[in-house]
Amino acid sequence: MKKVSVVFFALAIFFVGFVFAEEVFTLEQPAFITSAGQSPGALQMTVVCKMVKLDYTFEKLMTADDFDPQAYNCAIFVVGASGKGLGAAGIDIDEETARVVALAQKAKDNGLPIVLTHLEGAARRGASSDLLFNELSPFADALFIKEESDAADQMFSNIAEEKEIPIFFFEKTADLKNVISEVFGL
């Protein structure tokens, strides 16, 4: 009787562990980070990554042609459209969308996990930001989203649910450190 229950518990723990292991989303360094929309959000992401000492490379205007997928273990797209940022880069929203979609396609083709993040809150939600996010969401393996960005319409929650991908929420920008530390196992 005792033996049976020990085996039973061992099996139970094994299966529970197995189930959880499947649900835990992890990423490996080094990470590649780019902007999708040229808002300051991408820079915020790099500052957070620097704080947790993540090994990353940031190129806000990286093109698919110049991108070397062999050099990285994941790609992070920080979505946020800024008219000023796009203007300063001398590109429009259509060119920016084409650039990031081609880049995501190349990353995906080379087996890199892709994360989309929106961290500038409701102030950075608008037609252009949403367009970029929706164009990129077919490539996403996970979402890192500021709670306030999702609060009004749950757009990000709905995308995660539809695609059955994990979504990591954080309240304040500084809390994104916890998400990155957790996912990268820092």
Place this chain on the structure above:
Amino acid sequence: MKRRILAFIFYILGVIAVCIIATVSFISMKINPVLNGPGVTETVKLSNWFEGIKNTNMDTNVYVFDSGVEGGSILILGGTHANEPAGILSAIVMLENIKVETGKVFIIPYANNSAISHNDAMEGAPEFYHIDLPDGSTRDFRFGSRRTNPTDQWPDPTLYNHQSGSTLGGGEVSNLNRCYPGDPDGYPTEKLAYAIVQLIKNEKVDIVIDMHESSPEYPVNDAIVFHQNAAELAITAQMMLEMDNIQIRLEESPVNLRGLSHREIGDSTDAMVLLLEVANPSQGRLRGKTDEDLVVTGLDKFYVQAAKEGKLYAPYDENGYPISLRVARHITTIDYIIQSWNMMSEKQILIDDIPSYENLINDIGSFLIEHEG
């Protein structure tokens, strides 16, 4: 006959009296009181760094806080636009309270001293506003103009060909924040910009903060505008502010917008440059009656209406946007920028007695020194 001559003499005397009163009042506008605080180690004229503005109304007081302990340095500018009072008042509150323990601080409360010597009468702007002090007295502050006084610089050209190659509206040559990096042989306002840049270069200033206010309907509002070299500083400060539930926008300085402090000083010196904006209805186009009350309380019924319709870029309601809150935001942002700097640089800047956000909101008057007259 005699009566007519007497009447004529009285009339002439009256005209002379009005002229004298107007002249005295006008000239008095050009003289600013010298401020002081417990931590000020030296008060120097800006012309110390560029002779070209000496004995002109463009010259202005620079308050120096030299700890004598080697460290970093920061220049804090108020009054780039003299019709944006929270920037000037923040500089004054800092200079009348802080003590510097490590490094060096420079504060210029009236960056465009000429612009504080007149106001925009056509905008219905008040000449003065006042803050109540704890002892029941008041402290009066002048409300100036966005631009240099025409008696110091006139006429402006039809178009302003900025040295970068950009063409700006002619009037912008009397807007200090379009004249950077300045020109030693240019218009008086360009000379002023040049003098400020000379101070930054000669004193090897590490951080420059330029304080402003902006209309609540303008998208760059309650914001830190940062030169790309100052990105980490701005972003870290934003995260710290957010931890205190103070929301602030981040805006990267566009490379093609020329003449502005954050672009030109950042490009032409080693300093990290940030510009702070806070929402102020007395700047805006939607405002109603423009008086001292509006400047101090920031409360305007048309802005309350605009906020309800979702047209504003600042969290605005029936509480207005009082100058105490605007100053608290500026000073707390500066505090966190310095803390961010200290996290990433060995050249420390340690300052004591920076008034706290809550205390400033509750009673800004208690951080002002009583002045006579």
